[in-house]
Amino acid sequence: MLREIDDIRMSELLAPLARLESVALHEPGERRSRRLRPIFAVAVVAAALAVTGVAIAAGFGAFANISAAQHPQASADQLSPGTAAFVAREGCGTGHMSADGRFIPYTCDPGSSRLLSTLPNGDKLYVLEESGFAPLCILLEGAGLSICGGVDETHPVLQTASISSDSSILAGVAMDGVKSVSFKIGGKDVTVPVSDNAWAYEGPGEPTNVGGAPLITCVTAHLADGSSVPEDPSEACS
C-alpha cells in the first residue's frame, strides 16, 4: 500500500516532464555527431593524394586507407547476380527519415565490389562504395549482412556481426596499419589478426540483445606501431 502511494507521488512529481518538448529526426546534412567525421577525413585524404599526383583507381575515394581494395575490379571481385540484387535491394540496412516522413535508404553500388576475404565457413567479405552518406559499405555475403561507415585514424575498424543462439560471426575491415583487432563477446576476450584489411571471428552462439545492451564491446584496433585505438574510449575494458 505504501509503495502504491509512493508510486502515485512519483508520478505526480515527474508529471511536468510531459511538458518537455521532444526532438525530431533531422536530415543527414544537419547531423553533428562523430559519424560524419570519418567521411570528412577520408575526403581530405583523397583530395590531398589527388593534388600530389597519386593515381586514383576507380573507387579509390571510398577505399581510402584500404590498400587491399585499391585495384581495378577483377572477376573475383564481382558479386553474383543474386548477391548484387540483394545489395541493390537492401543497401546497408540503414538510412534516414526525410522531413516528410519518408525513409531514405543508404545504398551500396553493387558494381563497385572488391573481395577482401573468404571466411573459413565460406562467407565472402566485400567492400563497396556507398551512395554518398557514408563512404563505404561492407558486405558479408552468405550471412546476408551489410553496413555503411568509414575507417580512419580515429575509427580504424568497421564491422558487422551476426549473433544468434547457434553461432556468432563478426567480420570487418581495418584500415592500413592495423595488425589485429580485439573485442569482448559474451564475456570472453578475443583477438583476431588482420590480413589484407580484413578480419573475422567465428564462435559459439551468444544470448541475443533484445534490450539493446551491447553483446560485443571493447572493439580495439592494434596498430603495427604498437599503439591501440578503442572504438569507444569511454568503455571500461580492463
Added chain:
Amino acid sequence: MAADSAVEELFRAHAQEVGRYLVAMVRDRSLAEDLLQDTFCDALRAREQLRHVENERAWLYGIARHRALRALRRGRRLHRALVRLAGSREVAVESDEALVALLDLLERELDPESRALVLLRYVHGFRAAELAEMTGLSPEAVRQRLARGRARLLATTSTEGKKEE
C-alpha cells in the same frame, strides 16, 4: 524491406515519446537529436530481431536507453569541463523553471542508470518485468533500484518542501 517498414512504423508511432525521453536523459537538444537518429539506425540494423520481439515499444526504448547511457558516459568529462568554464548549466534545454528544477533534481540525486529506470517507469509507464528485459537485470533488482531512486527523490523533495515552509 518488410522489416524496414516495420521499424519505420514503430518509429513513427513512438519517435515523439522516445525523443522526449532522450531529452530528459541527456538535457542537450542537439545530442538528443543525434541519439534519436542513432536509435533509429540501430533499430534498422537490428530489424531482424523485431520478428521475435514481443514488446516492440520496450525494444525501441531499450535501444534508446543504451544510446543515452553510452553518450552520458562519453560526455561526462566534457560536460564537467563545460560547467567549469561556463560557471552555469550550458545544456539546460528549457526555459520552464519548474521543469529545469525537476531535471536538476533528477540529475543531482540519481546516477544515469537509475535515472533511466525512473524515467522509463514513472514517465513512460514500463513495468519492472519490461525494464528487466530491457536492462538485463532481474525484475527484483529493477524493483530494488527503483525503490532506492524513489526513496531518494521523495525524501529530497520532502526535505526541500519543509525548508520552504
